[in-house]
Amino acid sequence: MSRPLPTVFDQALTAAVRAPSPHNTQPWRFVVTGNVIEVWLDRERVLPVADPHRREARLACGAAAFNLLVSLRSNGLAVVVRVLPDPDERDLVAVLRLDGNQKAAQAEQRLAEAVFRRHTNRRPFLDKEVSPVIRTALKSAALAEGGQVEYLDASGRYSPVASLVRQAEALQADDPAFQAEAALWTHRPPGSPDGVPMTAAGPPPDHHGVVTLRASHENAALPAREYEQQPLLAVLLTRDRGPHAEVRAGMAMQRVLLTATAEDLAASFLSQPFETPRTRQSMDRLFTGLGQPHTLLRIGYGYPTRLTARRAVTDVLTHRTAPDVPAT
């Protein structure tokens, strides 16, 4: 008979599944054995059209691994994290092993609390500037996990990136396979534990501004609204490229998003340019010398919107009993 899951692990896994993922696909599985939690990528839940190389899925799994980490740390546990993928086990993305006790820092507690408030906000933001102090805090959050945040207004890349977002959105609008995939995840039956519900969609813009949010995440039933004139756009990069860097980028992205949440900021994603080969190459070229770009975030002040559903921890967990289960 398998022993019950220790409470700290249960809490950490409840935090892990709150991670963001493309179209709320939740492409992860977890295996707990004794004092070890493994994070696995679930290929069945990868978007074959938008994410054929599983890059976005690895970002999502990295974010889930980071949620596990902050939850365990906020409970005063020391954790050793090994970021893979392992060449022999390509879908094993991270392994977290408990390593005794270590007093939680206040910052870690703040991030752990933010896990349950963070959500993607696709509504208009206020035209209020994010202060230099907070911009620096978000940069430091990325650096702490081996990532890098570049603000597009500061780097002169604002217009070229915004134009790539529009180009990719247009290419995807003309691609029936992409449209079918998006529809599959944005028209789930009521009460579905995955996908993006209409309650999480934004109103249509009253005119097309500098950047375009995904049309598939728009709620046409809402009256059109004005979006902020020039949202703060941040690209998340890593020095290296490849699967390992993508998991690391996911961890850094999540630390940035949780830090933003703790500062009462809202955020949403603009992933379109990473999802068509031509615009992805252009993104890579634009950031040559700085690093590998992984995702594009829109950050600002908004009014909180509803959280989206998740599958239950029991649906994504394999619990193997081992003799050294930690005490709770």
Ligand SMILES: Cc1cc2nc3c(=O)[nH]c(=O)nc-3n(C[C@H](O)[C@H](O)[C@H](O)COP(=O)(O)O)c2cc1C
């Ligand atoms: C790698 C990645 C890419 C994403 N791309 C987009 C996007 O282009 N547009 C968007 O509106 N949301 C995007 N999202 C947000 C997801 O749709 C969102 O995380 C998911 O629906 C769960 O909702 P939540 O973030 O509110 O918890 C992305 C999330 C991740 C992790």
